[in-house]
Amino acid sequence: MLWMLIACVDYELGANHDVGPGDVACPTDRPDAYTVTPDESCLAEPTFGTFTPETEWEWRENPIHPGYDDIMATPAIANLTDDNADGLIDDHDVPDIVFTTFSGGAYTSPGALVAISGDGSGTLWSITSAGGVTPYGTGGVAVGDLDGDGLPEVCAAGVEQAVLCVHHNGEFKWAAGSETYTYGTPNLADLDADGLAEVVFGRQVFAHDGSLVGLGTAGIGGRSMSFAVDMDDDGQLEVVAGNAVYERDGTLVWSDGGSDGIPAVGDFDDDGRPDVIKVGGGVVTLTANDGTGVWSQSVPGGGSGGPPTIADFDGDGEPEVGVAGQAYYSVYDTDGSVLWSNEVSDYSSSVTGSSVFDFEGDGDAEVVYADEHTLWIFEGSTGTVLMAQDGHASGTLLEYPLIADVDGDGSTEIVVASNDYGIAGWNGITVIGDADHSWAPARPVWNQGAYHITNVNDDGSIPQEQVANWDQWNSFRAAGTPEGPEHWLANLAVGDLDSCLVECDAGAAVIWVAVENRGLRTVGSTTVSLHDDWGVLDQATAAATDPGEVTWAGPFSVEQASWGQHQLRAELTLPTDVEECDATDNSAWLGEWPCG
Helix, strand or coil, X not given: CXXXXXXXXXXXXXXXXXCCCCXXXXXXXXXXXXXXXXXXXXXXXXXXXXXXXXXXEEECCCCCCCCCCECCCCCEEECCCCCCCCCCCCCCCCCEEEEEEECCCCCCCECEEEEEECCCCCEEEEECCECXXXXXXXXXXXXXXXXXXXXXXXXXXXXXXXXXXXXXCCCXXXXXXXXXXXXXXXXXXXXXXXXXCEXXXXXXXXXXXXXXXXXXXXXXXXXXXXXXXXXXXXXXXXXXXXXXXXXXXXXXEEECCCCCCEEEEECCCCCCCCEEEEEECCEEEEECCCCCEEEEEECCCCCCCCCCEEECCCCCCCCEEEEECCCEEEEEXXXXXXXXXXXXXXXCCCCCCEEEECCCCCCCCEEEEXXXXXXXXXXXXXXXXXXXXXXXXXXXXXCCCEEECCCCCCCCEEEXXXXXXXXXXXXXXXXXXECCCCCCCCCCCECCCCCCHXXXXXXXXCCCCCCCHHHHCCCECECCCCCCCCCECECEEEEEEEEECCCHHHCEEEEEEEEEECCCCCECCEEEEEEECCEEEEEEEECCECCCCEEEEEEEEEEHHHHHHCCCEEEEECCCCCCECCCCCCEEECCCCCCC
């Protein structure tokens, strides 16, 4: 992009700031941001994988607490150990799998909290009590760094107290809360953006140290599956709890006046804010961002209905909702009509969940779902059965399969929890991958039951400012990467120039250079250099740039002698792992001397 910069006047793509002799020096604050329109065609040719699932490894016995090897709750995936001995626990280590277990069919009783290595190499630890508190055998788990010390914690539903949190090695951290739920699932988020995470459990909100900071007065999220997102775009997260939304301190934002239900969020009316899907009592309901009801539909085939999954199932650019009932797994279109239903078998509970991922990288998502007897994979757009794996067994509760690169080999795996206390088949953990290792890459983390891509970083830290998942992904309980699908590309370009002319009398100009992302993929920090015919005059760093966004680099102070004798240009140096759809706009001439 070229500019002809005329002193003391505004120009089309930037602004000169003409300051008189008595004014202060040029400000060092970055200029105001602006936006650009991402190029939807900024895509690589997808490298299509094959679909040849195979079992990679299994965990069937608990060597520390024999018999505690049946699982009927959704696991969590994150790094708990420093496998590469670099002094850090982060996404460079082998991911680990954490879950609760029960023994002898006693799934409503105290159980064990277990951690195993994601590469199948063994059990890390198993605890049946910590700090005098026992975990429920089918309670949910969440993993993340609560206090910002670089070390993850594990939180689970407790028996004597609502939430039990332990350190990454299984040692007691804290326990708190009087409202206990047998099948409850803690979820983590930094509600007040202070760098310290809160634990959300039903209508209770606990600080990073276990102190109670909020208690709502309405719903708990169905089976205590509440979570936090920014519902009103105020920079603070709210608690979504089925029929209600709360502030951090428990203040009621709104209630829809209906029954409680298991929630998820997505933008269904394209207004840039999340709407709430809740499932419970055999009904799927969409509620707008302000608490106004939009539509309600019954669950085909009966049953209460499990945790809703939101994704673009059919590739039309709009969100759909996947819900499992008693006799059918169904996908609802954006308007509430049923897109397709497949016969399944969940007569024991009818509250199981599902997950979604584009395994082959072809733009079409697949649904992963496990009922009482079978692990299913359905084509997202049509419901066509791609896999019906017999052998899985479960009495079923709220569990669903997870999708992650659980062993760090660059290829995605499916993690399935099973139990054989009442149905013959698998127990424990089964990890399924692609025989050709050709499935599209996924993250090394799936840290909680109410998972959405932007609620956790790859290294297990909890974002201080959670990015709106509905802006880029518009999904919930669906896999992916924070950067977008594998075939999305970035396109950074030199953008506007902003110059401050207060130093013109001294023979210098102060300028800022904009970096525009006209592509579809976020790019990390970028170096912006000013060059003349002889080399680099100066350089600065622009922060990470999201699709359609602009960051500024500077300020650069350039003397007239340098600018006047040679033509100057700005050049971008991107991270080495970034692929662009157009690299020709990474450099631009700066035009004439801006002081006239």
